[in-house]
Amino acid sequence: MNDSRIYVTGxxxxxxxxxxxxxxxxxxxxxxxxxxxxxxxxxxVVPWKISARLDDFDGxxxxxxxxxxxxxxxxxxxxxxxxxxxxxxxxxxPLPDHCFDPDRLGCVFGAETFQAEPEELISAFQTVMSxxxxxxxxxxxxxxxxxxxxxxxxxxxxxxxxxxxxxxDARGPNNSVCQGNSSSAFAIVEGANIIRRGWAxxxxxGGTSSRISPVSMAYRGPSNISCEHQEPAHSLRAFEEGxxxxxxxxxxxxxxxxxxxxxxxxxxxxxxxxxxxxxxFCDFSDSNFVDSLADAALQACDMAGIKFxxxxxxxxxxxxxxxxxxxxxxxxxxxxxxxPLVAFKRNIGHPGPSATAQEIVGxxxxxQHGWLPGVPGGQLGKVLFDLKLNRDGASLTSRSFLKxxxxxxxxxxxxxxxx
Numbered sequence: 001m002n003d004s005r006i007y008v009t010g011x012x013x014x015x016x017x018x019x020x021x022x023x024x025x026x027x028x029x030x031x032x033x034x035x036x037x038x039x040x041x042x043x044x045v046v047p048w049k050i051s052a053r054l055d056d057f058d059g060x061x062x063x064x065x066x067x068x069x070x071x072x073x074x075x076x077x078x079x080x081x082x083x084x085x086x087x088x089x090x091x092x093x094p095l096p097d098h099c100f101d102p103d104r105l106g107c108v109f110g111a112e113t114f115q116a117e118p119e120e121l122i123s124a125f126q127t128v129m130s131x132x133x134x135x136x137x138x139x140x141x142x143x144x145x146x147x148x149x150x151x152x153x154x155x156x157x158x159x160x161x162x163x164x165x166x167x168x169d170a171r172g173p174n175n176s177v178c179q180g181n182s183s184s185a186f187a188i189v190e191g192a193n194i195i196r197r198g199w200a201x202x203x204x205x206g207g208t209s210s211r212i213s214p215v216s217m218a219y220r221g222p223s224n225i226s227c228e229h230q231e232p233a234h235s236l237r238a239f240e241e242g243x244x245x246x247x248x249x250x251x252x253x254x255x256x257x258x259x260x261x262x263x264x265x266x267x268x269x270x271x272x273x274x275x276x277x278x279x280x281f282c283d284f285s286d287s288n289f290v291d292s293l294a295d296a297a298l299q300a301c302d303m304a305g306i307k308f309x310x311x312x313x314x315x316x317x318x319x320x321x322x323x324x325x326x327x328x329x330x331x332x333x334x335x336x337x338x339x340p341l342v343a344f345k346r347n348i349g350h351p352g353p354s355a356t357a358q359e360i361v362g363x364x365x366x367x368q369h370g371w372l373p374g375v376p377g378g379q380l381g382k383v384l385f386d387l388k389l390n391r392d393g394a395s396l397t398s399r400s401f402l403k404x405x406x407x408x409x410x411x412x413x414x415x416x417x418x419x
Contacts, residue, residue: 006192007263007270008417009202010256012085013361014078015348016052016249020085025365028347029393033233033376035247035349038212047222049229051212052249052349054078064167071153072163075114078252078354079160079208080167083107086204087168090256090268095168099266106172106200107165108191109254110183110207110353111157115215120151160208164254172200180407181317183207183353184253185415188360189277191257201262206254207354217248224321233376236350238318238343239325239389240381246320249349253357272364275400276304276416283410284327293331293412297404300414304400311339311416312398313372313390315363317405318343319350324408329384340396341389342366346375356405360417363401367419370396 016034184207191205
């Protein structure tokens with residue numbers, strides 16, 4: 001084995017269409033869409049009525065010890081569960097036992113600001129309300145005592161990686177990446193590079209996020225949000241002409257990345273290999289953005305030693321927004337793309353930083369099963385530039401794929417895997 005090789009030896013996923021690999025794959029295979037009417041928004045005077053929410057998730061079923069839940073918001077719980085799944089699959093051992101040297105096992109996770117649940121702050125704000133307005137002068141005296149002392153620790157974006165490392169006894173390198181939609185892609189690349197630098201034998205890399213909190217939705221506003229509420233399963237219409245926006249979601253996914261030497265020593269069976277990647281930046285409004293996106297894909301393929309035209313499929317960013325989909329489609333057209341395309345946000349919605357990790361898990365599972373899932377319900381209108389977006393599902397023969405992702409703030413990442 002080449003010691004510079006990086007393998008995926010475990011995966012975990014927590015998504016609106018399934019918790020765990022089996023449920024997640026079966027949902028993708030059967031065209032399930034996790035976008036539904038949001039019960040928490042029912043009756044609210046807001047421009048969004050749908051989301052991809054993890055209705056069945058209960059952290060008490062997964063997090064140990066349970067007292068840790070007091071300092072874990074939902075996003076941290078999601079990441080904790082996905083990470084433990086990924087390490088358990090890699091080692092074949094129930095946690096907390098695992099076969100890695102704790103000092104050579106690390107964690108890097110993509111995230112963003114975790115928004116507080118309004119219910120936690122209502123009593124505090126009520127103490128400083130007068131005639132419908134906040135009187136901030138009394139905040140320190142009357143409001144702060146109503147807030148749990150460790151409240152802030154629940155919502156810091158670096159706490160996902162912190163809790164994961166504590167739970168897994170991972171004493172190696174630890175980091176958090178906050179780069180918008182590209183966060184978990186950067187985390188995976190950084191995890192691989194940490195191993196290549198010789199600082200760790202294995203890294204838990206992925207992302208966790210939620211954009212369905214009322215605070216998060218209010219912060220981002222109604223722009224670029226799908227207006228098609230009557231048919232939720234067809235509301236995020238990535239790459240279709242007539243699309244009108246994305247749909248907020250939540251979830252997490254993690255990969256166990258491992259060096260070739262560690263895999264050989266353990267006699268482990270890899271699930272996939274990260275063979276190429278490219279990271280770059282170009283302002284989304286720059287006229288060169290399309291060229292930068294296309295070049296990133298080609299550079300990742302060049303590093304992998306694979307021609308773009310020989311890929312088994314391309315896993316797209318596919319947010320469903322008008323401008324982002326258009327520029328991604330233009331980049332694919334520039335590449336003369338004829339390989340099958342998938343856009344899993346049509347299934348899982350758009351959770352932000354964790355999307356890429358979830359989508360990579362989906363692509364690895366697709367290659368493992370030799371089947372590329374179609375769009376939910378097979379519903380697909382006219383597609384931009386006649387892109388080869390997979391509608392009904394198709395058999396896969398090539399075992400390589402490229403994952404393309406970019407953030408609205410200009411970060412671009414392309415990753416190539418062999419399965």
